[in-house]
Amino acid sequence: MTDLAIAANGLRKSYGDKTVLDGVDLAVPEGTVFSLLGPNGAGKTTAVKILSTLISPDPAGGEIRVGGHDLAADPQAVRAAIGVTGQFSAVDGLITGEENMLLMADLHHLPRREGRRVAAELLERFDLTDAAQKPASTYSGGMKRRLDIAMTLVGDPRIIFLDEPTTGLDPRARHNMWQIIRQLVTGGVTVFLTTQYLEEADELADRIAVLHDGTIAAEGSADELKRLIPGGHVRLRFTDPAAYHNAAATLHDVTRHDETLALQLPSDGSQRQLRAILDRLDTAGIEADELTVHTPDLDDVFFALTGPADLPHQSKETAR
Numbered sequence: 124m125t126d127l128a129i130a131a132n133g134l135r136k137s138y139g140d141k142t143v144l145d146g147v148d149l150a151v152p153e154g155t156v157f158s159l160l161g162p163n164g165a166g167k168t169t170a171v172k173i174l175s176t177l178i179s180p181d182p183a184g185g186e187i188r189v190g191g192h193d194l195a196a197d198p199q200a201v202r203a204a205i206g207v208t209g210q211f212s213a214v215d216g217l218i219t220g221e222e223n224m225l226l227m228a229d230l231h232h233l234p235r236r237e238g239r240r241v242a243a244e245l246l247e248r249f250d251l252t253d254a255a256q257k258p259a260s261t262y263s264g265g266m267k268r269r270l271d272i273a274m275t276l277v278g279d280p281r282i283i284f285l286d287e288p289t290t291g292l293d294p295r296a297r298h299n300m301w302q303i304i305r306q307l308v309t310g311g312v313t314v315f316l317t318t319q320y321l322e323e324a325d326e327l328a329d330r331i332a333v334l335h336d337g338t339i340a341a342e343g344s345a346d347e348l349k350r351l352i353p354g355g356h357v358r359l360r361f362t363d364p365a366a367y368h369n370a371a372a373t374l375h376d377v378t379r380h381d382e383t384l385a386l387q388l389p390s391d392g393s394q395r396q397l398r399a400i401l402d403r404l405d406t407a408g409i410e411a412d413e414l415t416v417h418t419p420d421l422d423d424v425f426f427a428l429t430g431p432a433d434l435p436h437q438s439k440e441t442a443r
């Protein structure tokens with residue numbers, strides 16, 4: 124158990140008769156990124172709030188340990204070991220970035236000189252030195268998030284909870300944030316990340332748990348989760364109806380889409396399989412106008428596990 128930064132057995136939380144978490148087990152090794160993935164309202168923030176001692180779990184659940192400390196018996200020790208950056212920023216817009224940092228240093232009872240040193244170092248590390256004397260309300264969304272994380276790091280936490288850290292950020296700011304998270308982990312910090320972005324979990328997380336209906340519907344690395352579901356296929360499109368019909372008769376195991384003159388074949392996307400398909404077409408003298416390979420991604424896993432999306436799912440296909 125000692126190498127687990129976070130360990131929870133049967134985490135439960137209900138509000139009235141609404142069960143939000145219905146027995147969630149978590150095991151997050153030190154120095155790794157764990158991502159809790161789930162649609163709106165799945166209970167991600169609730170899990171973060173419990174693990175960071177902001178709210179209590181239902182008493183029926185099992186033991187929860189964070190940073191090696193029992194959450195129920197020693198919440199103070201847990202608080203000392205963690206940092207939390209929520210969806211709603213802790214940044215005070217009326218004061219400057221530097222003043223926000225110094226406020227955190229005071230909260231952590233750092234001596235004045237030490238507080239100034241830590242604040243300056245973190246502002247530099249998060250590329251906020253130039254903006255340090257400006258009111259935080261003038262910062263962009265990405266700058267505010269960076270300041271928020273910098274403030275979290277003042278207490279030098281070994282475990283950081285990041286609740287949807289990139290929601291609302293533009294792609295550049297999101298990639299910057301990913302870089303920051305990777306650097307934190309390189310420095311030995313454990314990151315518990317909640318996100319609605321599958322790409323984010325895919326990029327960052329060592330392990331991903333998909334939260335659905337109050338329980339973990341699946342857990343594993345991104346690759347393990349992708350292997351859980353079938354869905355790899357090759358799609359061939361034709362403009363010539365005769366070529367389309369010939370191909371449908373020549374190839375095995377095809378699904379026909381007569382309206383669009385498209386054929387779909389199950390495939391793992393390997394070179395060997397693609398060559399076999401193309402060889403059969405060549406031998407029959409048939410030329411497809413377009414060939415695309417679809418490999419399952421985390422979106423497919425997510426929809427397979429949590430039910431259909433609200434919007435029609437746009438399949439991601441790689442043209443070859």
Ligand SMILES: Nc1ncnc2c1ncn2[C@@H]1O[C@H](COP(=O)(O)OP(=O)(O)OP(=O)(O)O)[C@@H](O)[C@H]1O
Nearest residue numbers: 138143161162163164165166167168169170210319
């Ligand atoms: N204090 C509360 N009282 C009653 N219901 C609550 C309370 N806090 C959260 N809930 C409900 O619990 C459910 C889970 O909420 P939570 O904020 O944990 O979801 P989430 O996965 O973080 O969603 P989002 O991605 O939208 O932030 C929601 O249905 C929410 O309405």
